[in-house]
Amino acid sequence: MIELEYQILIAILLDQLFGDPRWLPHPVRIIGAACTWCERITRALLPPLAAGISSVILVLALTGATTWGMIAGATLLHPWLGTAASIVILYTTIATRDLVRHSTEVYVALQNGNLPEARKRVGMIVGRDTANLDQAGVTRAAVESVAESMVDGVTAPLFFALLGGPVGAMLYKAVNTMDSMFGYKNAQYRKFGWAAARLDDLANFIPARLTSLMIPAASFPLRLDPKRSLLTLLRDRFAHASPNSGHTEAAVAGALGVQLGGPNSYFGTVLEKPTIGDPTRPLEPQDILRANRLMLLASALTLLVCLALRWHIIILLPALFS
Incomplete structure (x- = not known):
């Protein structure tokens, strides 16, 4: 067997x-299908708030049981097959390469002067309207996507994998998927999606803050601005609708020396949002690549810290009481 x-x-x-x-x-697609099924069943039987809570419990139970069952079944056939199943499941919860690839495609389109293609590419990774974005708007959208996604696509799955193995990582993906499907603040989901949104906030609380602290550290070897990154993190971390996303966004904005946030259009309606960071210089396409490098190094540092914490808790703590 291979250690976790x-x-x-x-x-x-x-x-x-x-x-x-x-x-x-x-x-994620399978979990999404389970979310749709659970929503349909619970809405037919319960009022919105209770239906939403019930859906969260059902999806988590199905996800946890299915993940555990797949690994247990594979292990019964052969221990190494169980290990392989565990590794493959962990692999599916991490999205580092795809995050870099999608954002780099936006950069390439901008560098080629193909703004319509850049709008199309960035529209694949953000939820805002992109049809009328200028170059700076496209760049901002891509950088913000990288800054936010480094937690839910990279460091949070790794954090929960270290806590609970493949089952822990997959349960986190279930929470994240439910938030993306149920966590809207419109009339349809305000009550139904309450439990999913609050659980997602709770799940990302530690990973977001730990990752954001690694961004200033990663800024130093990348020759960015670690001091401004830390100061902007401390000042602007709550200038975001999400209690977690603003942390990494603020740290990235400070490291790059740019301003993120501000107005975005959703389904034709402009929503004013607070700005994050200072506009010490205008955004440029190269900021997408800088954000990617920052994401990769900060994620690696976060993993190292989590591994060190796991080692101290699992190995050293029992030794103190032996």
Whole structure:
């Protein structure tokens, strides 16, 4: 058997080599189908708030049981097959390579002077309207996407993998998927999506803050601005609708020396949002690549810190009482 830490490292390597495994039924799509099914069943039986809470419990139960059952079944056939199943499941929860690939495609389109293509590409990774964005708007959208997604696409799955193995990582993906499907603040989902949104906030609380602290540290070897990154993090971390996303966004904005946030259009309606960071210089396409490098190094540092914490808790703490 391979220790969990090494399984996670192998999963990260697989993600770097192959990206999103299109040859596998992606767990997020399966979880999404489960969310739709649970919503339909619970809404028919319960009032919105209770239905939403019930859906969260059902989706988590189905996700946890299915993940555990797949690994247990594979292990019964052969222990190494169980280890392989565990690694593959961990691999599917990490999205580092795809995050870099999608954002880099936006950069390439901008560098080629193809603004319509850049708008199309960035529209694949953000929820705002992109049809009328200028170059700076496209760049801002891509940088913000990288800054936010480094938590839910990279560091949070790794954090929960170290806490609870493949089951923990997959349960986190279920929470994140439910928030993306139910966590709207409109009339349809305000009550139904309350539980999913609050659980997602709770799940990302530690990973977002830990990752944001690693961004100033990663800024130093990348020759960015670690001091401004830390100061902007402390000042602007709550200038965001999400209690978690603003942390990494503020740290990235400070490191790059640019301003993020501000007005965005959603379904034709402009929504004014607070700005994050200072406009010490205008945004440029190269900021997308800088954000990617920052995301990769900050994620690696976050993983190292989590591994160190796990080692101290699991190995050293029992030794103190032995």
